[in-house]
Amino acid sequence: MRLLPLIALLLATPGASWAGTITFAEFGTAPLIDVNGFHTQGVTFGFAPGQGFYNQSVGTAGNALLSVDPVLSGSTDGVLTLAFDYSTSVLVFDVLLQSVSPIDDSNRGLNGGPAYTVLLSNGLSFNGSTTPLVSGGYSEGEFSYSGAAINGATITFFNGLDANGLPVSQFGFDNLTFVAPEPASFFGLAGGLLAIGMIKRRQPGSNRRV
Numbered sequence: 004m005r006l007l008p009l010i011a012l013l014l015a016t017p018g019a020s021w022a023g024t025i026t027f028a029e030f031g032t033a034p035l036i037d038v039n040g041f042h043t044q045g046v047t048f049g050f051a052p053g054q055g056f057y058n059q060s061v062g063t064a065g066n067a068l069l070s071v072d073p074v075l076s077g078s079t080d081g082v083l084t085l086a087f088d089y090s091t092s093v094l095v096f097d098v099l100l101q102s103v104s105p106i107d108d109s110n111r112g113l114n115g116g117p118a119y120t121v122l123l124s125n126g127l128s129f130n131g132s133t134t135p136l137v138s139g140g141y142s143e144g145e146f147s148y149s150g151a152a153i154n155g156a157t158i159t160f161f162n163g164l165d166a167n168g169l170p171v172s173q174f175g176f177d178n179l180t181f182v183a184p185e186p187a188s189f190f191g192l193a194g195g196l197l198a199i200g201m202i203k204r205r206q207p208g209s210n211r212r213v
Contacts, residue, residue, distance in 0.1 A: 022093070025179040032058050032073050038083075045183060049084035050077055061099065061175050062140065069097040069143050070177035079162040079174050089183035090152035094123070098158075099141045099175030100133050104166040106142060108132035114166045119174075121146055124155040141175065 025044055030036060036057040039050045048057070055077025063072050077083070079100070098119050100106060107116035108130045117130035127150075133142035160174045 022180065022182045026071075027058055027073050027075050027177060027179075028071075030058055032060055035059060038075055038077070045088040046179070046181070047086040047088075048075070049086070050081050053078045053081045055081060055083065059175075061101075061173065063099065063136075063175065068136070069145055070099050070175055074099065074175040074177040076173060076175045079160040079172055081160075083158040083160075083176060084155065085158075085179075086155045087153070087181060087183060090154045091181040091183045092149060092152045093180065093182040094121075094148040094153065094156060095146065095178070095180040097143060097145050097175075097177045098131060098133060098160070099143045099177070100161060100171050101140060101173035102133070102142045102165040102167075102169065102171045103135050103140060104142065104169075105135055106133045106161050106165060106171070115163060116161060118142070118144060118161050119146070120159045121148070122157045122159075123148070124153045125151050127151075143175075 023044055025046065029043065038048045038055045038057040041048050041057055043057075055075065057075055058073040059076035060072040061074060061076050063070050063074065075083075076099075100118055105114050106118035107114045108118065109116050112132075116132060118133040119131045121129045121131070123129075127148075129146065129148070131144050131146050133144040135142045158176070161171050163171060165171050
């Protein structure tokens with residue numbers, strides 16, 4: 004019975020999960036990194052057709068409220084995929100679209116849309132909108148999900164003309180945040196339980212039959 008508090012302490016030890024944010028500035032701005040198939044910090048990125056870059060500078064410095072260069076960037080006719088090493092119950096990121104007009108969260112709005120669509124691996128789908136920056140050539144928005152665990156997401160972007168009749172041909176993706184189990188915590192728990200077993204075996208009379 005004396006072992007139960009120790010086991011409970013191990014199970015309750017902080018570090019069973021971790022929250023991480025990828026800012027896309029982790030590798031600098033040169034050389035550019037092709038994002039398709041690139042794996043870092045527990046996420047594998049995919050992007051097709053065309054080419055997208057993990058660390059592209061698109062001119063947000065001093066203009067964007069949410070995103071700051073460098074960002075993941077590519078053509079809006081491409082599809083971005085995220086595959087997580089471990090399931091996450093939280094997914095947050097910022098989206099930039101090359102437009103000085105707002106873009107709605109559906110195709111029924113005055114400004115067209117949706118600005119982007121997020122399809123989660125659990126089948127849930129969400130549309131988002133973007134709002135023009137105070138200055139600069141982009142509109143931006145934030146996606147936030149918290150719920151049933153997912154292991155991946157697919158993101159498509161508005162690819163057409165904005166309210167000014169200008170093509171929306173480039174997107175930016177920034178500040179990817181997710182929460183997942185920390186593998187080290189499981190190893191620590193396993194090691195702790197193993198140590199408990201060894202201690203118990205060494206205790207005098209531990210093999211006695213009652």
